Amino acid sequence: MNADDLKMYLGSMIRANEFPEVEDGDAAKEHYDDLVAGRTLKELTGAEIKYLQSATRRLHGADRLTAETARLLELDTKATYADAMFHCRVAANKDLVVAGTLD
Numbered sequence: 001m002n003a004d005d006l007k008m009y010l011g012s013m014i015r016a017n018e019f020p021e022v023e024d025g026d027a028a029k030e031h032y033d034d035l036v037a038g039r040t041l042k043e044l045t046g047a048e049i050k051y052l053q054s055a056t057r058r059l060h061g062a063d064r065l066t067a068e069t070a071r072l073l074e075l076d077t078k079a080t081y082a083d084a085m086f087h088c089r090v091a092a093n094k095d096l097v098v099a100g101t102l103d
Contacts, residue, residue, distance in 0.1 A: 003074040004091060006036060011092025014049050014085060022051035029055070029063075029081060036069045055081035 001009070022028050028048040034040040044052070055063035063080040064070075070077050073084055 001038075003072065007073060007088045007091035008094070009088075010035070010044075010085075011088035011090070013043050014053070014089050015092055022047040025051050025055070028052055032081065032084075033066050033069045036072050049085070052081040053085045055085075056083075 022045075028044075028051045031040070031042070031044060031048055032052055035042070035044065057063040058078065058080060063082065064077075065073070065075065065079050065081060065084055067077060069084070070079055073079075073087065075084060075087060
């Protein structure tokens, strides 16, 4: 799966979920990394999506993507999980515009 397809897939998952609170942010990041790398097919939960969308701390790399995840999504190595979620959401919305389902 190329980076654009991967972003569209993850973005559609974001769009489809509700957003309760997450209990373990590190586990959410690990799940996201595993999903991007193809080590799991288990979809992100709404709680994980909400947490990742708010993971914006760049200081000391607290919320930066792993090098592998950034490379697979073709994002800058300083990108955060929130940046990745934004790019995935945009990719999923482009898919809707192309299909004519988003006004």
